[in-house]
Amino acid sequence: MRMLALLGCGVVVLAGCGSMPVTGDVKAVDASQPGDSQVQVYAVAPRExxxxxxxxxxFLESMTSDDPAFATTRKYLSADARRTWQPGGGITVLAQAPNRSGPLLHDEADRATRDKATTYTLTGEKVAAVDAQSSYRPLAPTDYAQTLNLVQEKGPDGKQEWRIDTVPDGLVLGQSDFKRLYRSVNKYYFATGRTNGRSTLVADPVYVRNRVDPVTRMDTATQTVRTLLAGPTNWLRPVVDSRFPTGTALRKGVIALPSDDQNVLKVPLNHKADKASPGxxxxxxxxxxxTLGDLTSARVERVELEGGKGAQLCALDADDAPEFSADNGSDEADSQYFINDKGQVERIPGATDGTGTPEPVTGPxxxxxxxxxxxxxxxxxxxxAAISSHGEHLYVSSLEAEASELADPLVSSEAKKAADRLSSPSWDGRGDLWVADRDPAGPRLLRLTGGVGEAQEVRVPGLDGARIEELRMSADGVRIALLLTKDGRTTLNIGRVERRGSSVSPEISVEDLRQAAPQLTDVTAISWSGRSRLVVVGKEEGGVQQVRYVQADGSTSASGSLPGVNQVQSVAAADDELLPLMAETVGDGIVKLSPGDNWQTVLKQGTSLVYPG
Structure with a gap:
């Protein structure tokens, strides 16, 4: 494809560039088509x-380029601004590329000879922010405005040239350019404490450059390892640990981490890593x-860590990785469970991939x-764990013993209406059971250690008057997804589960609640799907119901939308993302969606369909 350089566009692009209007208020244009990650944009210097x-x-267009070290981008800045601007200071994500308002083109010729300074205002709708730790946070759409001051300064040839003198650190990008340039990756840390005697890995999602990073010159894999070594993001930090000794970093000069022909990846670390014990x-x-598992099409079969002098410190084969997995599930494929029209719990065997004949579970x-x-x-x-048909009692029973009698309920709600009683229960990877009592007279979030004994109330300081409608615990046990209702709207929020105190007298709280899908004003169903992703059913303001994937940090991708299905009441996904997505609908009963397929009816009748968890 022929490359084009357009005056005023500030970039050379492989996919073309919007033309520059010659009258009226000029607006910046997106340099790429949404989702086109292969478009490469090259910056060009300002013309004389x-x-x-x-x-x-x-300048705005050059920020969307693959400009090494942003060297060409800095040519739009004054000498002082070139020295102080920090492009790695975060990213402001707007719904569209920023609009620019200021003097009109036909006024500028006179202004250039009359004035020594001028200003322009960038405006738009801010929808997300990425901080200096590469952590993404979605925002309810808000107005964005930023003033750029321009001055005249002497160029290399002695002529006066306009340059931007004040500019905020970081980048300002429209959504389409952000999705083209950056990708979501999960880096992994260990949950504090131990889960059933095991050390469990927790996903910490961040965004890295989709190709070579202009600032560090690192490829995507190396950027990702670099962020891993830098430590967990501030939001997750209170509940996870890194096993890398403090100060561990990639060896100086490392900008690529290629695998060899045996898919063995060697990671050269500095001398700080030498302090680590073999375990x-x-x-x-x-x-x-x-961390690198999802980045490449070829599976990494073995990771070898090298110390500061190049000697191998240790290695781990991919076949040994499952011992660090967070699901703590059975060794077989997860079955699906639901309640039939008689209130009995039934099971669809996991080996049948959702197509088997349902059978009653063992026990009461x-x-x-x-x-x-x-x-x-x-x-x-x-x-x-099961909630009685009118929501008043929580029971726990074995699925292995043939007992015919049901033990006494472990939790009961005193609310007058069924809709105000107990929510659906959820188990975390530590084996603890969680449920919400929605009683208006005394709403509570409850946890039962090991699914037995007396329920412990869990503090949720960020509720701010909202009511917990439903909850789902992550497999790692350090994150909880809550559907919160306030002022007639139900939103999805993710909280961090903090554990303090002793094992005998633990203190549990859900901290730092964050909206994970602020664009959805009415969320009706959720389920975790894999290590750091949820399936969400909801509506945008004035929109129709949609089913989509949302990352735990609230970000979405072009592949997040799922085929439409009518009137979904609940949804169920497994920790194994290859298992079918299941949904309960009005009219079509229980349906499933296998990867690469369309929705298919599994059962005409049945409610409360779930995977383990």
Whole structure:
């Protein structure tokens, strides 16, 4: 494809560039088509005698380029601004490329000879921000405005040229350019404490450059390892640890981490890594192996960590990685569970991929001793928790013993209405059971250690008057997804589960709630899908119901939308993302969506369909 360079556009692009209007208020244009990650944009320097509007537009376009070290981009700045501007200071993401308002083109010729300074204002709708740690945070759409001051200064040839004198650190990008230039990756850290005697890895999503980073010159894999070594993001930091010794970094000059022909990846580290014990080093290798697992099409079969002098510190094979997995489930494929029209809990065997014949579960829940309305199955599939049909009682029962009698309820709600009683229960990877009592007279979030004994109330300081409608625990046990209702709207929020105190007297709280899908004003169903992703059912303001994937940090991708299905009431996804997505609908009953397929009806009747968790 022929490359084009357009005056005032500030870039050379492989996919063309918007033309520059010659009258009226000029606006910056997106340099790429949404989702086109292969478009490469090359910056060009400002032309001699460029008017202020060209300088502003050229600078904005140059920020969307693959300009090494942003060297060409800095040519739009004054000498002082070139020295102080920090492009790595974060990213402001706008719904569209920023609009530029200021003097009109036909005024600029006179202004250039009359004035020594001028200003332009960048405006738009801010929808997200990425901080200096590469952590993404979605925002409810808000107005964005930023003033750029321009001055005249002497160029190399002695002529006066317009340049931007004050500019905020970081980049300002429209959504389409952001998605083209950056990608979401998960880096991994260990949950504080131990889960069933195991050290469990937790996903910490961040955004890295999709190709070579202009500032560090690192490829995507190397950028990702660099962020891993820098430590967890501030939001996750209170509940996870890194096994890398403080100060560990890539060896100086490392900008690429290629695998060899045996898919072995060697990671050269500085001398700080030499302090790690053999056991800690193996856990460090697990962090790298999981972090790089989704980045390349070829599977990394082995990670080898090298110390400051080049000697191998330790290695970990991919076949040994499952011991660090967070699901703590059974060794077999997860089954699906639901409640039939008689209030009995039934199971669709996991080996059938959702197409098998349902069968009652073993024990009193399958016999229907007490009709149930909701169910949650432990991740090892040995026990289940169920809510009675009118929401007043929570029972826990074995799925292995043939007992015919149901034990006494562990939690009861005193609310007068069924809709104000107990939510559906959820199990985390630690084997703990969670449920919400929605009683207006005393709403509570409750946790039962190991799914037994007396329920402990969990503090949620960020509720601010909202009511918990539903909850889902992550497999790692350090994040909780909550549907919160306030002022007639139900939103999805992710909270951090902090554990303090002793094992005998633990203090549990859900901290720092964050909206994960602020564009959805009415969310009706959620389910975790994999290590750091959720399936969400909801509507935008004035829109229709949609089913889509949302990352735990609230970001979405072009591949996040799922085929439409009518009137979804609940949704269920497995920790294994290759298993089918299931949904309960009005009219079509229980349906499933396998990868690469369309929705198919599984059962005409059934409610509260769940995977273990």
């Amino acid at each position: 005698g460029a008017v202020p509007s060209e300088i502003v537009d050229g 800690a080093c193996r856990m460090m290798a697990a962090q790298v192996l999981f 829940l399958g016999a229907g001793v007490v009709p149930m309305g909701a169910v949650g199955v432990a991740r090892d599939e040995r026990r289940a």
